Amino acid sequence: MKPQLTLQTPLELPHQEISNYLNQLWISEDEERSGANTFTLMVWQPAWLEQCLVKSGLISGPITGTLSPEIIKIAKKLIIDKGLSHTTSIYSEELLILLKENLSNNDFEDFRGQFFESSISTLNPRRLITLAPTLNKESEIKTFVSAYCPLSENTITQPICGDLVVIRGDSSSINQKGLKIIDKLSIKDLPTWLWWNGNLDESQEIFNYFTDQGIRLIIDTANGSPKRCLRILDQSIKSNKAINDLNWVRLKSWRESLAMIFDPPSRRPILDHISDIDIDIAEGNFLQALLLISWISDKLKWVFSKIDKHGELIKIEFKRNNGDKISTCINPVPLGNPSIHLGQVIGLRLISKISEVPKNNTCVILGCESVECMRLEAGGMADMQLIEQVVPNAFSSSEFDVSKLLGSSRGNTSPLFENSIKVAVQIFNSFNK
């Protein structure tokens, strides 16, 4: 789906006038024009990489906030050209520092907040508020407002309209003034979501402001340090605040594929004899793998016993209720062309032992590609009964994942996710003791 652009150019208004302007927008003799009765979506949209690439002349503007294939391609090429490790994330601080060395002082058109995926616009958000921090320091707050009416494929129904607000300025002015503007923009009785479309380690004051408000959060724990991310997750569930994680959402096909293996009742005894699980991940962040292991252990009622780090390997041990030990291992693997999201799971091997005779045991292998399955098969796995499955790659954009969350979630944290967080936090805390 292509992003939709507002038909009307957003109007720049002094921030004091925004509330009044928006109220006027929906006062009409025509009662039908009351605006969508849906939700408010706030987006933290730094788009640092895009800003850097535009300002260093590597791509032409305007700045849109959308991570286009062109941006990804150029960023990946830059990583190689600048001599950075192949596994460097396009979101990495190292890349941004290098890019910031050659920024022009020219101003570029900034369309952030005016572009949004049609998968999101078809949900008819009542109000879209974009926080668009700029690279330029001492950039004063500017605010823009517009109404929008997503065009529906169904021409019979009347368009359902909403409005959008863009708050632009440097991070510090957004923190000092922007958040006060947002305070006045909340719509009573409608749920509000915040999509933190940036690194969770940065602008923590702004992030904390939203968590304190009890807004429904959408974050991506692939983009932030595991410690900070787990703290956010832990605090959210402890304070009973709704949280959704795109890094967890991207695990869906892994969870679904693994569950599918054990749908036939004849295979379920395998679950009672699991002795080893190995998870291969792309380098850079082990949190997704930790959440996957936590989900499995929670569902199979294993109790965490210990964690060790051996170089890059993370070994976690669990116990079944009969005392049997289960060894699990998270193994970061260098990849030539890693996903734009750090630390994504690329393979899982599960061994179930019921006998000393290998052929009576079972090895389940899930891989993101058949090559990964073959790699995990090495080391005598073929002597066991092998069940292999290539996990379908969803290839969906973050915007699409966000729209799925907005469209399906009733605003609470998924119980599966919540339970996995509890286990993951327990493991991580033990690691750091």
Add this chain to the structure above:
Amino acid sequence: MPSTLSNPLRLGLRQERVIPPQCLIIFGASGDLTHRKLIPALFELYLQRRIPSEFAIVGCARRPWSDQDFKEKMKAKLANQISENENEWEQFSNYLFYEPVDLQQSDHVVRLSKRLNEIDKLQATHGNKTFYLSVSPNFYGSGCKALKAAGLLDDPKKSRIVIEKPFGRDYSSAKKLNQIVQSCADESQIYRIDHYLGKETVQNILVMRFANTIFEPIWNRNYISSVQITSSETVGVEDRAGYYESSGALRDMLQNHLTQMLAVTAMEPPGKFEPEAIRNEKAKVLQASKLADENEPWNCCIRGQYAKGGNSQKRLKGYRDEDGVNLNSTTETYIATKVFIDNWRWQGVPFYLRTGKRLPKRLGEIVLTFKDVPVHLFESTIINPAPNQLILRIQPNEGATFKFEVKSPGSGMKSRPVEMEFSYDESFGEPSDEGYVRLLADAMLSDPTLFTRSDEVEAAWKLYTPLIELMEDAPWKLPIQKYESMTWGPPESDQLLSKDNIFWRRP
């Protein structure tokens, strides 16, 4: 042996759509369907946590019950189903309300409207209403008119009406009923229910056909020689004689359930998986369907009626001996017919449809028989050719079987047919929901995909018009053939196929 009853990794993984705040109003709440199907289906949805907290079920019938009476009667009727979930039932029963209503009396409907407003506020159902007409088909038209007059169908986004089968008695009455219903509500508000479409296996036909590359290229006249669609019941008329005497197998099963299976099996691929795209294709294929011999329909149809039977342990009455049945009844309890579809895909391929009561097995299945190989190379296939067959089992033992020829072990080149099996139980290990669970949820979610649209219903009636006219104008030309209870229908139905050198599959 399975170590656990359900797959622990599957728990909580399936994200079902959650029904929005809703008030479901059931007319005919004192009837069988309510306690046999509707309330159990709603309770199942509750157990699956798909019912929102803002919810209400309002039973309506002429009986002067109170809310409490309704709750107690439902509890008593469902005693077996709720024995393991007593606490959940107690919570669920908080959603149950009752209002005595005679839909023919306008003051009753006005009173109902006021009560619904109160319940809407009490349960915070946001004005969303689904009206379920589980009443005699004679009252569908007047029921809709009464709801319209009370303003209860005014908001097309917040109100829906679900209508049970049979929708009409023939083409002209269905058309007339459609006109009445459509004058009361927008087509998008009307949900004509056919619970066969709620069955997982019927929906699976769409997935098998359109999510796999191997089936669709051969799903046509070039490769398929015939299609059989069977729905058989072991039970007799039971306590439904009053209804069945005026209905018979054609109106009770053939025109709706079997014809919907025909539509799903024979439709073209829709452009998108969207309700209107799917319903367009179903309507088109039904509009292209016709009896094999429209001018002399007695050549392509067999009617039967079960006679007594059974064995020494269990004697079974004949249809005419059943309580409430006319001693000279000519109502058919069995019908078999042959249909052609006049389009590029299916030209010349016979579709045989049969349904009956008191047959040896309860089952629903679709059998696609493939054409013979052009040249028989092996002796065994020359002597006894066994065509490839794809059997889609709708119920019981839901799944599919593919029959094909393989070489028998040994030094010669003898072949024999073997079966490749897919079973829902073996693959998923969990029972699928009753059709009503799916359909009630879909109606409340405003998803009409699995409901029949007006043009589909009319096309389905039109298909059988020559038969209905014949049965009414010259019934002697299509006589009722007796068959012994617990046999596969009258011998004449075998001849319907043997003329084409085909045989009914004996499941």
